[in-house]
Amino acid sequence: MTKDIDYISKQKFMEELYRYKKGSVTRRHFLNVTGLGTASAVLGAAVPLLRAGPAFAGDIGDRVVLATWPNYHDPANFDAFTELTGAAVQVNVFGSNEEMLAKLQAGATGWDVFVPTNYTITTYVGEDLIEPLDTALLPNYDPTAYNPRFAEAGSVDGKLYAVPKDWGTTGYVVNTDHTGGVVMDSWKQFWDMARAEFSGRGMVHDYQLTTIGNALKYFGYSFNSVDTTELADAEKLLIDVKPHLFAISSDYQPSMRSGDAWMSMAWTGDGKQLNTDMPEIVYVLGKEGGEIWSDYYAVPKGAPHREAAYALINFLLDPAVNAKEVLFHGYPTADAHTNALLPESLLNDPILYPAEELLSPLEFGAAVTLTDPNRAELMARFKSA
Amino acid sequence: MSRRIRNFLLLAPAGAWFLVMLVLPLAVVIIFSFGERGPAGGYVPAFTLAQYANLPARWAAFRNTMMLAPTGTVAALVIAYPLAYFLAVRVSARWKMTLLVLVIVPFWTSILIRSYAWIFLLGGRGIPALLDLIGISDLRLINTPFAVLVGIVYGYLPLMVFPIYVSLDRLDKRLLEAAADLGARPWAAFVQITLPMSIPGIATGCMLVFILLMGEYLIPALLGGGKVFFVGNALVDLFLQSRNWAFGSAVAATLVIVMLVTVSIYMRLMARLGNGRDDVSLM
């Protein structure tokens, strides 16, 4: 889907290394699983452009610092922003929301804009780490152009704290060469196959939110359940399946590509990449539901270049700019203005833009789901079982 | 300059380093371990033993670690000793340096990248595919305890090889001649002279590998497919996923205690083995 991700020869191990090296990984990738995300790289320490007078209305300073995920923005857009405003964009990439939260809690990040995922926003508000957005400074933000479910998650108690960037789903990928014609469409099938025909071939995320959430879906419970009896059911299922799993890992692309794994929980981006390169691998959304997620732009409390922060968000929300962003990172956007500029083929792609009846049962992950200690302990028991 | 001032100046950098890099973090960990987790994770000051009371929840991780660390150490020793012996005793001086460098070269790349090489080698298209050609089919290597062991032995080999190499290289070859002269067959000379004389190297290597293995998390995560859960993995999850710093600190503090106890038992054992020998230093 994206131009920069180009698997020419998938068999080659070197490709995988290359892929790792250039950071062309989806978020929540093994960087965070392995804990190496903490060593986040500062990608674009910018040299401020010395230009004769800013072309932008008002001087916003010479830089703006953005905390985001790997390979999530078109660098050409940043160049254009700098050209326009005189402010260079400095990018810090992260491996996990938890890591971002930890950094902000520790204070003095120097960030101006960051990219939180839906379920963390209430936490940031609760911890008083995030600033309510002044929509007057974001003329390109048109709430009416968004599906309300995306726009709503950016607001807490009626106050807007974050504007949608792009979104995605959590389903699973399955290699149809091994299904013998069976069409998979549910989480029930996923878990049952994993301990039967696909024993030793299935993978689940090393991520409490999705692994437990999708196990809950087997029973038809909410993805976000923190109910102890429901969690007990999920635990039983997980412990039952564990001996049959190929791996518990969020880095499932290499194993799916090599053929070692036949089925894995997957996020939109990985599903799309795998399907593009190996059409026999399909991306499935469970008909029982599951997760839908969205990333947002937000401004942390005490951003050193507040004006530049607004300028950058506003710039990236410009439908023409945003369309370029989508073409680069390959995730769908909820902004109708942007979608109007995207090619038909993209909008009709069943992985990026699934049918409405598949989307409607999906749930946004809740903050409490992520922070619930019982779910964390359940995950630990599952992993050490 | 008085001797006292000179000693102080000599020790000050190491002391400062020790304080900043070891004592302070450990103090923080211990303070945190008596605290509580905040509603959104992190740490809330408190004084409670609840985190320690909750330790049995990570019993499996500790059990796995206490099995992995000795097994991995022994496996590394079994592979490293013949290699170190070969390098120190059998290889001519001319080739020694080259071969030693070859042993270290893998250390120049990150363990992550090297583990990825093993993911490929042990994966379905690697060694199992080759074995398939000779009729051994359906062999699963990747994401098994065996793969973890391979990764560990491979990753820690230089740490084990070097101290053993040094002790074997220092060994006076004339002692072996004397043993042979007194009628010891090569194997008897090895058991009675070479092996005991290389105990300092073995002790050092085992100690290094053992301590590092107690905190290992990366290799099990990558080569064990996340299905093998050690204290290191539990810590990564507690600090980076569920953000339960208080409990994480209690687990970390316990790990340090377990390490100290194990290491002191080990030292005592070594001391008994050395039994007042001045040629056997413990570290």
Add this chain to the structure above:
Amino acid sequence: MTNTPLDDKQDQTQPRVIAELRGVTKRFGTVLAADNLNLSIGEGEFLSFLGPSGCGKTTALRMLAGFEAPTEGDVLLDGAVVNEIEAHRRPVNMVFQHYALFPHMTVAENIGFGLRQMRPRMAKGEISDKVRRALDLVRLPGFEDRRIWEMSGGQQQRVALARAVVNEPKMLLLDEPLAALDRKLRKEMQIELQNIQRSLGITFILVTHDQEEALSMSDRICIMRDGRIVQIGTPQELYDQPISRYVADFVGTSNFFDGTLEAGSGAIAGVKLANGITLGGRPVGAIAAGDPVSLSVRPEQIGLTRKQGGAGALPVTVRNRIFLGEHTEYLVRHETLGEFFVLAPRQSELSEGPFNSGEGLFASWDATAALVLTRK
């Protein structure tokens, strides 16, 4: 066996040959450490290798022990070629030049090491008995449980000796075993070694720098130089009939007057010295007129007198006098021949009284006591 001229003539009188070197050469790269060694060693014999540092003594010993294989030639033990037999299979023990004691073992464990290797196994009690006796032998009683590093250099050397002797090998190779001992202890140990050798009947091969040690202890001495054996013989033979200036210089002390051999035949030959003087001496070995030779005169062969002597008497002045008890050593100077030593027995002193420094005297010796030796 093809005996070279150097091979000693005592072969027939020795009861049995226990070890033999036949044309043995050893090269380390370009270094020729042993050059065509031929030697046979009789059972129970005490043989010494004597020579300067680096002449190949240790190398010869190591080939007998089995640590080095000869580049050419054969090593024989008990009549069998053992070139390919490893050290641990040879009934030979060695006392190493640098002791090579096992630092991780006690004194008793070191000494008992060889006994513990024996198969069938020797009983523990027997081992400790033998160890104790060996310690008594080297004058270290009660040192069983000492650690090696707790011992002085000399004590370590004696432990090394005990460790080899305790096995009662057929042949004991000793590489400068007494070098680290003080004079008194060395003397005692020399006697002890001789006692051990006689009482156990072991063949001893001793490497030493110390000519006095070699002369006092050995049945035969093998003088080496640059990897070659120069001469083998009993101490007396070597002293009285050295075949070259090198040997005469090495065994005892001698005065040498360099010159060229004059033509002539008979028991006494003339040597024309650098200053034109011609002195007579007994020619030794294959030397021809015109060869560079040395006239060797032992200090004790020279007589000193105040009286004007015979035709051959040389006028000298006393430069120095050293009283040695039984003997007095004089350093005298001849106008053209230079300085030389004279050893006068006490008797002669009594008859003419001691000579004083600066006194003019006459020195003379019997021409048959002077040897004409090759300088090569």
